[in-house]
Amino acid sequence: MGSEDYYTLLGVDRDASAEEIKRAFRKRARETHPDVNGGDGAEETFKRINEAYEVLSDPDKRARYDRFGTADPRAGGYGQDFSGDFFGMDDLFSVFFGGVRGAANRPNPNGRDLRTQASVTLEDAGAGVEKDVTVTRLTTCATCSGSGAAEGGEVRTCPTCHGTGQQRTQRRTILGVMESMSPCGTCGATGSVIDKPCPACGGQGRTNETETVRVSVPAGVPDGYTLRIPGKGEAGVRGARAGDLLVTIRVLPHEFLHREGNDLHVMAGVNIAQASLGGRIVVPGLDGDVEVPFGGGVHTGDVVRVKGKGMPRMDGGRGDFMVHLDVLxxxxLTKRQRELLEELGESMGTGSKGDDRTPLSKIRDWLGA
Ligand SMILES: [Zn+2]
Ligand SMILES: [Zn+2]
Incomplete structure (x- = not known):
């Protein structure tokens, strides 16, 4: 048994009168009669049309068919074999899950989101910056202002859905007639149709344009952060909602500042005198010099934290400035420096004249005892 709906087979509406059904049957029967149409399957089609007419011309059989999707009286109750086409998996889905299946393939007049990237320096990421990004996107057609109609053309309310953009579909299932809503196919879910489409956009109400969009990058933006600019994605079909523009921010690496979260890390060299005595060094930071004080006796690899001099945070405040010391x-050496260091070495018992320490005192020195 074929699966085509009897009404579709005869080419009549669901609410067709008995007279309309009779007329449609005669027309279809003439077209498909095997004597007239010798094509493959003509006989089968003719038989199906007769079958359809037999059911739809009988008010009782038609009522049963409308309700259960079959004129077979045995199919009227429960406990039937559900494998019949009148209650397929799609019906089950629409009954229990609201018709989610296949939703992706349905027309959607709204514009899609667009994605792009923008690179900023670490300084700009810290201070915040206005950035221009160039995107090629479907924008509202300038010729028709998005209506989709040519000059003198008319935008009419869609006759199928009466402007709602939604179509009511009825399905006969074992549980009775199920109604579900789906986007209207006549108007592409926009709710309107056009007699004379705009020549610039072909009735879509949008054209492809390259546009520059100014983006406000907030201070403290992390690498990989995505900003959403509402309505700057693709324009919708004939004035439907536009999508958003999603801009992912790439923060470029800095010459000597290394960002970890909201902290900034930097290497700074100190000489042996500073390392021994302590003091302060000045290190270039994100937005100006940073004074870094430290106590005496530091080693290479020691880290000095300067609070609040790191990366600005998006929610206010700042991270810390982490200075990794490198004792150099x-x-x-000048002659004088050499003399002083030699003197220093002698006073520490490690003069340039050779190491005359006992093995035990060497071990003590290693241990810092
Ligand atoms: Zn246009
Ligand atoms: Zn419509």
Whole structure:
């Protein structure tokens, strides 16, 4: 048995009168009669049309067919084999899950979101910046102002859905007639149809344009952060809702500042005198020099934290400035510097004249005892 709906087979509406059904049957029977139409399957089609007419011309059988999707009286009750086409998996889905299946393939007049990237320097990420991004997107057609109609053309309310953009579909299932809403196919769910489409956009109400969009990048923006600019995605079909523009911010690496969360890390060299005595060094930070005080006796790898001099945070405040010290011995010495260091070495018992410490005192020195 074929699966095509009897009404579709005869080409009549669901509420067709008995007279309309009779007329449609005669027309279809003439078209498909095997004597007239010798094509493959003509006989089968003719038989199906007769079957359809037999059911739809009988008020009782038609009523049963309308209710249960079959004129077979045995199908009227429960406990039937559900494998028949009148109650397929799609019906089950629409009954129990609101018709989610296949929703992705349905027309949607709204504009889609667009994605793009914008790169900013670490300084700009810290201070916040206005950034221009260029996107090629479907925008509202300038010729027809988005209506989709040519000059003198008319936008009419869609006759199928009466402007709602939604179509009511009825399905006969074992549980009775189920109604579900789906986007209207006649108007692409926009609710309107056009007699004379705009030549610039072909009735879509939108055209592809390259546009520059100014984006406000907030201070403290992390790398990979995505900003949403409402309505700057693709325009909708004929004035439907536009999508959003999603801009992912890429923060470029800095020459010497390394960002970890809201903290900024930097390497700074100190000479042996500073390392021994302590003091303060000045290190270039994100927005100006940072004074970094530290006590005496530091080693390479020691970290000094300067509070509140790191990266600004998007929710206010700032991270810390983390200075990694690198104790550097001078490669060149003046005569005077050499004399002073030699004197220092002698006073520590490690003079340039050779190491005369006992093995035990060497171990003590290693241990810092
Ligand atoms: Zn247009
Ligand atoms: Zn419609």
């Amino acid at each position: 011995a001078p490669k060149k």
